[in-house]
Amino acid sequence: MRIYLDFEKPLEEIENKIEELRQTKEAGEDVDSELANLELKVSRLRTKIFSELTPWQRCQVARHPDRPYTLDYINRITDEFIELHGDRAFADDPAIVGGLSKINGQSVMIIGHQKGRSLKERIYRNFGQPNPEGYRKALRLIRLAERFSIPIVTLIDTQGAYPGIGAEERGQSEAIASNLMALSGIQVPIVSIVIGEGGSGGALALAVADRIYMLENSIYSVISPEGCAAILWKVTPGSPNTNLSTAAEALKLTSRDLLSFRIIDDIIREPQGGAHMDHNEAARNIKRVILNSIEELRTYSTEELLENRYNKLTSIGEYTEMDDREMGMA
């Protein structure tokens, strides 16, 4: 069964009709022209709907339960992948997966947030919300890659780092901070792709990179629309969506927004109707970008790579100088 989001409902009707026609076709009736007609109609309608998505609707696509997750991509883009586990200090965090891989013969360290699909798996993956040991495992693998001159690819998909008692006791802040600092100085190319949700510091802790891309319908924000609405409009869970729409809009969290701010380097196209419609095509698009980026980044010397990364990181910010008069200060 396909899952239809609210704004996809018009598609559901036509697709149900297409399904009915297919069954009558199997029964021997000639419905080919009508079928072709409806298929064209649904394809046009889908393109139209997805070209006009509001930021809040994009959030829903980014969180779509059928959307490909990190391991779905890893399985499709690598020739071989060997998962590595644990932070060597406390635990293995299933909310972050990572390991060595070959992509078209090229060694790559791949690390990403991992959400679960079934209820059982979602709980096992802690809904893709890492604990400190997840970030520390990631850092261990990053350092391993650096030592063997292996480029690093990170796939970003989390609503945020886990806000729990244990996470605080084991230093969630320190774990994220250490990753931010370490990634800024790692001496191998780093490519980050936001594949679903880029949720605040928990996302950024894996996304300090030489090249940052976003899938067309992914989001990346300092706070979720829910969190923002709760603070600014005192919205509680279960209240109407209008404030969430407003919050999603105000936060400017879509791939187009981030490209216009030059926070990301490019947008990766998704299959018609979103990445969940065709995992293989989404994976092919990602793979192409990964290979091209690594090839390009390999042309730089280590010094150039680090200098460019440093400048990229430290040039972000919109500020201005004001004088005392503007403030009405005597």
Place this chain on the structure above:
Amino acid sequence: MAWFKKTGDPETDKTVKIPQGLWVKCSSCKEIVYSKEFIKNLEVCPKCNYHSRIGAYTRINLLVDHESFSETNPNLVSADPLNFVDTISYKERLTISQEKSRLKETVVTGLASIKGIPISLVVMDFSFLGGSMGSAVGEKIVRAVNDAIVNEYPLVIFSSSGGARMQEGIFSLMQMSKISAAIGRLKEHSLPYLSVLTDPTFGGVSASFAMLGDIIIAEPKSLIGFAGARVISQTIKQKLPEHFQEAEFLLSHGLIDMIVDRKDMQKTITSLLIMLINR
């Protein structure tokens, strides 16, 4: 340099925050304390030793050698890249905060000396938009780190913040990696970075530069953490343990080096710097 304000800036003295009235109520133990006694005690509750939130300039005056502070980039303020509007516009919110706090931004930076040791100093002020970190905070801190590197000075940062500033969206988030990258450069130069956490230090600030100090100090009973207590209890649907996220909790979990009373802060920082620099 034109960047630096003249020393002995009257603004410094003007903005010293003095509690109104004869009595103040401790916001931790709710005990009523005689104002004069409270101020004489460096705005620390004499009953429960809670270190109340103090203004950036008050803190600078308590810490550095007399008239040694020269402020850098005093006029640098955040722009409004998102054209953010909630109940009021972000621009209005900035203006209101500037008038109310008599500060232009959350963070005050400058060069100073402490017992004769020159330092690059960063002090956050919670009274300006909850100490939130936006583009101006990021840029001012990176410049302060660069001042430390260029002059070969140690860096001292006093944090006090609710986290990243929502109204600047993704730009606020990116200040975390921006400042962390700069701290990384500082460490390559083997210059000490002392991070002092004061009440409260959370979110994007604690999860970046605040937790990257070579030595991390906290004021007693300061609340410090990644996620706020309300978010955590809503997520796990449980009551939180007593004293959760207080400085003493962090010390016992091995997350900070020490807890230092405000009255001993200058002495402790001085001793640490001397041990680290004069090898």
